[in-house]
Amino acid sequence: MAQKGWEIENAIKLVDPTRDALYNYDADKVKKIANERPWRADPNHFKYVRISAVALVKMVMHARSGGELEIMGLMIGYVEHETFIVTDAMRLPVEGTETRVNAADEANEYMVAFLERSRQAGQMENAVGWYHSHPGYGCWLSGIDVGTQEMQQMANEPFLAVVIDPHRTISAGKVEIGAFRTYPANYKPEDSGSSAQGMAAVPMAKAADFGAHANRYYSLEVSHYKSTLDAKLLEALWNKYWVQTLSSSPLFTNREYVTKQIEDVVAKTALVHDSMKKNSGLPPMGPKPKVGNDELAKVVKAAEKIASEEKMGLMAAMVKEKVFAAAAPQVNQAAHAVATNGGDTQMADVKAG
Amino acid sequence: MAGKSASSPPNPLVITGKAPDTPLNVQLHPLALLTISDYITRHTLRSQQGPVVGAIIGEQSGRDFTLEHAFECKLEEHHGDVLVDSGWFTERLEQYRDVHKAPPLDLVAMFALGPVEGPQEVHLPMLKQVQQLTGNDSIMLLLFHGELVDQLQGGKLPITLYESVQEQEGTQLRFRELSFEVETGEAEMIGVDTVAKAGSTAVAVQKADTAQGGESSKKGAGKGKGKAKDKDTKTDEDGDLAGVLSPEDDELIASLTAKTNAIRMLNQRINLIRSYLNTMPSSYLTDASSTTPPPDTTNHSLLRSVNSLLSRVPLLAPQTATVVLPNGHEGQSQQPPSGIHAAGEKERQDVHLTSLLAALSRSVAEAQSMGSKFQILTREKDNKARNTYGSGGGRGGGRGFADEGLMGDVSGSGVS
Numbered sequence: 001m002a003q004k005g006w007e008i009e010n011a012i013k014l015v016d017p018t019r020d021a022l023y024n025y026d027a028d029k030v031k032k033i034a035n036e037r038p039w040r041a042d043p044n045h046f047k048y049v050r051i052s053a054v055a056l057v058k059m060v061m062h063a064r065s066g067g068e069l070e071i072m073g074l075m076i077g078y079v080e081h082e083t084f085i086v087t088d089a090m091r092l093p094v095e096g097t098e099t100r101v102n103a104a105d106e107a108n109e110y111m112v113a114f115l116e117r118s119r120q121a122g123q124m125e126n127a128v129g130w131y132h133s134h135p136g137y138g139c140w141l142s143g144i145d146v147g148t149q150e151m152q153q154m155a156n157e158p159f160l161a162v163v164i165d166p167h168r169t170i171s172a173g174k175v176e177i178g179a180f181r182t183y184p185a186n187y188k189p190e191d192s193g194s195s196a197q198g199m200a201a202v203p204m205a206k207a208a209d210f211g212a213h214a215n216r217y218y219s220l221e222v223s224h225y226k227s228t229l230d231a232k233l234l235e236a237l238w239n240k241y242w243v244q245t246l247s248s249s250p251l252f253t254n255r256e257y258v259t260k261q262i263e264d265v266v267a268k269t270a271l272v273h274d275s276m277k278k279n280s281g282l283p284p285m286g287p288k289p290k291v292g293n294d295e296l297a298k299v300v301k302a303a304e305k306i307a308s309e310e311k312m313g314l315m316a317a318m319v320k321e322k323v324f325a326a327a328a329p330q331v332n333q334a335a336h337a338v339a340t341n342g343g344d345t346q347m348a349d350v351k352a353g
Numbered sequence: 354m355a356g357k358s359a360s361s362p363p364n365p366l367v368i369t370g371k372a373p374d375t376p377l378n379v380q381l382h383p384l385a386l387l388t389i390s391d392y393i394t395r396h397t398l399r400s401q402q403g404p405v406v407g408a409i410i411g412e413q414s415g416r417d418f419t420l421e422h423a424f425e426c427k428l429e430e431h432h433g434d435v436l437v438d439s440g441w442f443t444e445r446l447e448q449y450r451d452v453h454k455a456p457p458l459d460l461v462a463m464f465a466l467g468p469v470e471g472p473q474e475v476h477l478p479m480l481k482q483v484q485q486l487t488g489n490d491s492i493m494l495l496l497f498h499g500e501l502v503d504q505l506q507g508g509k510l511p512i513t514l515y516e517s518v519q520e521q522e523g524t525q526l527r528f529r530e531l532s533f534e535v536e537t538g539e540a541e542m543i544g545v546d547t548v549a550k551a552g553s554t555a556v557a558v559q560k561a562d563t564a565q566g567g568e569s570s571k572k573g574a575g576k577g578k579g580k581a582k583d584k585d586t587k588t589d590e591d592g593d594l595a596g597v598l599s600p601e602d603d604e605l606i607a608s609l610t611a612k613t614n615a616i617r618m619l620n621q622r623i624n625l626i627r628s629y630l631n632t633m634p635s636s637y638l639t640d641a642s643s644t645t646p647p648p649d650t651t652n653h654s655l656l657r658s659v660n661s662l663l664s665r666v667p668l669l670a671p672q673t674a675t676v677v678l679p680n681g682h683e684g685q686s687q688q689p690p691s692g693i694h695a696a697g698e699k700e701r702q703d704v705h706l707t708s709l710l711a712a713l714s715r716s717v718a719e720a721q722s723m724g725s726k727f728q729i730l731t732r733e734k735d736n737k738a739r740n741t742y743g744s745g746g747g748r749g750g751g752r753g754f755a756d757e758g759l760m761g762d763v764s765g766s767g768v769s
Contacts, residue, residue, distance in 0.1 A: 014499055015397045022555035023391075024398045050558070054391040057384050057544035058422075064540035065455075080558040088391075091452035110451065117445050120438075121427040122401050170539055175547045225555040226548050227394040232502055233386055234549040235614065236510050237535060251700050262707075269714070276721075293725060296718045300711070307704075307711035312608050314704040317697065319612050323619070 016228045022050065022085055023227060025124055030078050039158060043187050046220060048083040049160065049179040053226040055089040060175055062091050063133035063166040069095045070133050074111055076118070077128040079158045084179070084220070086160075087125055090114055129160030136167040139178030146213045149182045160220070182217040251313035261306050268299045367471040368518060368529045378417045379493075379514060380536035383545045385409050386510070388423040389464055389497055396425075403428050404435055406479060408442075409462040409495065410449055418461050419536070420495070424449065426463075434478035439486055446487070460487055462514070467496030472515055472528050480517060481526060491516065494528065510535075550607060626659060 015023075039045040051059075055075060062071055072094055077086040092107040115127060130152070132145070141149065141161060152159040161180045168176040226234070272295045389407065396405055407426050411419040427441045446460055463483055465476055472494055484492050494515045501511035515528035537545065633651070 014502055015394050017398065019554040019556055020394055020398060021557035023394045025395075048558075050555075052391065052555075053545075053548040054384075054387050056548055057387060057541060060544040061384065061538070061540050064538070083558045085558070087395075093451050110448070113444070114448050117427075117441060117448065120441060121425055121445075122396070122399075123425070166540060169543055175543060224548050227390065227555060229390045229394050229502065230387060230548070231554075233390050233510065234383075234545065235610070237383055237386070237545070237549075251704070293718070293722050296721055300714045300718045303707075303711040303714045307708045308605070310704040310707045312605060314701060315609070316612070317700065319616075321697070323616060 014229045020227045020229075022052070022225055023087070025078065025087075027124055030126070033079060034158075037157065043181075043183050044218065046079070046082055046084060046158070046160070046181055049086065049162075049220045049222045050083055050225050051086045051177075051222065052077075052088065053224065053230050055086045056175065056177075056224055058089045058091075059131050059162070059164055059177075060166065060169060062089075063135070063164040064170070066095065066133055066135065066166070068135050070135065071095060072107070072130065072132040074115075074127050075129040075131055075160065075162065076115070076123070076125040078125055079128065084128060084158070084160045086128060086162075088123070089131065090118075127156070128158065129162060131162035131164060133164050133166055136165065138168070139163040139165055139176055140210050141180050141182070141213060141217050142209050143213050146182055146216050149180070149217070150185070153182055153184075161217075177222055179220040179222050180217045181220065183215075251310070251317055258306060258310065261302070265299060265302045265306065268295070268302070272296050272299055364471040364473075366473070366477075366525070366527050367515070368527050376416075377516065377531060379531055379533035380417075380419045381512075381514075381533050382411075382419065382421045382541060383535065383537055384541055385411075385420045385423045386512070387545070387548075389495075392423075392425045393466070393497070393499075404465060404475075405497075406435070406437065406463065406465045408446070408460055408483070409464055410446075410453065410458040411461040412456055412458055413461055418493070420462055420533075421458060422449070422453070423464060428479075431478075435475060436479055436482050439482065442483070443486060460489065460492060462493035462495050464495040464497060466499055467513075469498050469501065469513075471513070471530075472496065477526055484517070490519070493517070493531065626662075629655075630659065 017024075055077075059073065059075075062073055065071070071091070073089055073091045075086045075089050077084065077088070079085065093110055094107050111127070130148075134140070140163065145161065145163075149159070149161040152161075161182075163178050163180070165176040275295070392407060393405055395401075405425075406428055407423055409420045409423045411421040413419075424445065426445075427438045428435055429438045430436070450457070450459065460483070463480055465479070467473065467476065476494060476496075480492065480494055484490050494517065496513050496515065498511040498513070501509075514531040514533050516531050518527050518529050520527070
C-alpha cells in the first residue's frame with residue numbers, strides 16, 4: 001500500500017546520522033553501563049549535561065507556568081561516558097515543592113504510569129533526573145533538595161538534579177539553569193570553598209540555606225543540542241522575525257549584562273591571583289597547582305565567552321552600517337532630487353486632476 | 354517542486370475555495386513544532402516502524418485555538434487501517450490534561466506526515482477514531498511535509514493545517530485548509546531563542562581521556578564535550594573532524610546565517626516594492642510632460658506608505674558635515690567625526706579590548722600551566738638526583754627559591 005509521505009522512508013533524508021547521533025538510543029549499551037556503574041568509583045564522575053531542544057523549552061515553560069510556586073518534573077534520557085543526555089522532560093502534578101520533603105512521592109503513581117505509556121509508544125529512555133524551579137532565587141540546591149537528590153543517587157542511579165529560575169530567565173533574556181550532583185554523605189570534596197564562590201547571586205534570605213549545604217554537591221556543565229531538522233525549522237521560524245534580527249543592537253542592549261559578566265571575571269581573576277600568591281611560598285604539593293590551573297582555566301573560558309559575544313555584537317553593528325548607511329552619499333543626492341522636484345507630488349496630481 | 358499546483362489532480366478530500374465567513378483563529382506555538390520535529394528525528398534514527406502520528410493539545414475558546422504542546426501516539430493496525438491504540442490514547446490524554454490545568458488544555462489537533470497535496474485516505478480512519486473517542490468533531494489535522502524541508506524560503510513552515518468538514522451525515526469527511534500564525538509566550542521565546550543560537554549539533558559524546566588513538570576508528574564521535582589530551586594520534590582524528598565545528602564557531606555561523614537570511618528577506622521585500630512601482634502606469638512622476646491623471650485603481654495609501662518609507666531612508670545615513678571646498682564642489686569634511694561615528698569607534702575599540710584581554714588571560718593561563726609542569730619536572734629530576742646521591746636538605750632550599758621565582762614571574766606578567 002503506497003502511503004505517500006506517511007511512512008518513514010521519506011523521513012530518512014530529514015535526519016543526519018552523524019550530526020543527530022544523540023537522538024539514537026541503544027538499550028543494550030544503557031544496560032551495560034547500568035551494570036558497570038563507573039560512577040561508583042568517582043563521586044565527580046559526571047561532568048557534563050546535554051539537554052535537547054524539546055526538553056529545555058518544556059522545562060522553561062513549565063517553570064514559568066508555576067508563577068511564584070516551585071514546580072517539579074522528571075527528565076528522561078541516558079548517560080554516556082561522563083555526560084548526562086536529557087532527551088525529554090515531563091511535568092509532575094505537584095507544586096510548592098521546596099517546603100515538603102515527600103513531594104516526589106505524591107507524584108510516584110503518575111510518574112510510573114506516564115513512563116510506562118511512553119515506553120509503549122516507543123520512547124524507551126529511562127528516567128535520568130528530576131528538575132524543579134526556584135522562582136527568583138537562583139540555581140542551587142536547598143537542604144531539602146540535597147536530601148532528595150542524595151536519596152535518588154542511592155536508589156536510582158544514574159540521576160541528575162536540574163534547577164531553573166524562571167524569573168531571572170525572563171529578566172536576563174537567557175535561560176538560567178543549573179545541573180547538580182550530590183556527593184555521598186561521607187565524602188569531603190577537595191576544593192571545598194570554590195564551589196560556594198561560584199554562585200554569588202543568592203539573595204540574602206536564602207543565603208543561610210545555600211551556605212549550609214553548598215559543599216555537599218557540585219555543578220555540571222550544561223549545554224544544549226538540537227537536531228538538523230530542528231535547525232531548519234528554527235531558521236524558518238526566525239525568518240518571521242527578520243526585522244528584529246537586522247535592527248537589533250546587541251552591544252547596546254546587553255551593555256549591563258556584559259558589564260556584570262566582566263566584573264564577575266575580574267572578581268574570579270583576583271581570587272585566583274590571591275590563591276596563587278598564598279601557595280607560592282611553600283614547595284607546592286601535588287594537587288594545589290592543579291586546582292589553581294583549573295580555576296584559571298575557568299576564568300579564561302569565561303573571558304573568551306565574553307569576547308566572542310562582543311564580537312558577534314560588533315558584527316551586527318557592522319552589518320547594519322554596511323547595509324543601511326554605506327550608500328549615504330547617493331541617498332542624500334536622491335533625497336535632494338526628490339525635494340527639488342516638488343515633494344508633494346501626489347497632492348499636486350489630485351489638484352491637477 | 355510546485356506545491357499545490359494545478360498540474361496535479363485536485364485532492365478529492367480537500368475542499369478548495371473561500372473559507373466560511375467567521376474563520377477560525379489558530380495560533381501555533383514553536384514548542385509543538387519542535388516536539389514534532391524531535392519525534393520525527395527519533396523515530397527515523399531509531400528505525401521505528403509505522404507512521405509518524407501524534408496529538409496536539411491547546412486551548413480553545415470560541416473560534417480561537419492555540420496549538421501548544423504535542424506528543425506522539427501509540428498506533429495499532431486494524432483491518433489495514435492505522436489507528437491509535439484507544440486505551441493508550443485516552444489514558445495519555447488524561448495524563449496531559451492533569452498537568453496542564455491552568456489554563457486547561459485539551460486535544461485540538463492530530464499531526465502526521467503528509468504530502469503537499471493534502472490529507473490522504475490513510476489519514477481518515479485515525480482522525481475519525483479520535484473524533485469519536487473525544488466526542489469532539491472539530492479536531493484539526495496538521496500535516497508535516499517532509500519533502501518541503503530542504504526548500505524552505507521566506508519563512509514558510511513545511512506544515513499545513515486542515516479543519517475537517519462533514520457536509521452531511523454519512524458522506525465522506527473532507528478537509529479545508531486553515532491559515533494560522535505563529536505565536537509564542539515569553540518563556541517559550543527565550544527557550545527557543547537559546548536553543549536556536551546555541552548552535553550545537555547532536556554529535557555523539559566523545560570519551561574524555563582516550564589513551565590511544567584506538568578510539569579514533571569509532572566514527573560518529575564529534576567534538577562533543579571531551580577535552581582531548583594532546584596526543585599525536587589524536588591529530589588525524591581531529592583532521593577527520595574538520596567538518597564538525599566547536600560550539601563557539603557554531604554560534605558564530607548561526608548568527609551570521611540569521612543575518613544573511615534577514616538581508617535576503619529585506620532584499621526580497623525591496624524588490625517586491627520596486628516591481629510594484631514599475632507596474633504603475635506612467636504619470637507625472639516618470640515623464641514631466643504627461644498630463645494623464647493617475648488611474649482610479651491606484652492604491653494611494655500604499656503609495657503614500659512607500660513614499661514615507663523612502664523619505665525616512667536619508668535619516669539612516671550618519672550625519673557628516675559637508676563643506677564647500679575651495680574648488681566649488683561639495684565634499685566631505687575632514688573634521689572630527691560626528692557623534693554617532695565616535696560612539697561606533699568606541700564600541701569597536703571596546704570589543705577589540707575585550708578580545709585582547711581574553712587572549713591575554715589565555716596566555717597567562719598557559720604560561721601558568723607550563724610553569725607548574727616545569728616545577729613538577731624539576732622536582733622529579735631533583736628527587737631522582739636526591740635518591741641517587743642520598744643527600745638531603747640543601748637541594749630542597751634551593752628548589753624552594755627557584756619555584757618562588759617562577760611563580761613570581763608568572764603572577765608578575767599576569768598583573769602587568
